[in-house]
Amino acid sequence: MTKSERYDKMAGFVRQIARFTQDSECPTCNQWGFHENPACSDHEPWGMPMDDAWDTIHSLISQARQLAIELQL
Numbered sequence: 088m089t090k091s092e093r094y095d096k097m098a099g100f101v102r103q104i105a106r107f108t109q110d111s112e113c114p115t116c117n118q119w120g121f122h123e124n125p126a127c128s129d130h131e132p133w134g135m136p137m138d139d140a141w142d143t144i145h146s147l148i149s150q151a152r153q154l155a156i157e158l159q160l
Contacts, residue, residue, distance in 0.1 A: 110135040
């Protein structure tokens with residue numbers, strides 16, 4: 088695997104994680120949902136269910152481990 092391909096794989100994983108919404112964050116603007124944001128028409132906090140958080144963290148760990156193996160990190 089070339090250095091460029093390795094970078095693309097790692098960057099893809101980082102972009103995937105960056106798209107997630109944190110607990111209490113507005114999924115539209117990614118700002119803290121409890122603070123007013125007039126620039127965001129759909130502004131409201133998102134509540135992360137525990138089952139969603141559980142599944143997500145386990146998926147991220149598995150993906151990171153697989154990526155570490157593939158990239159020989």
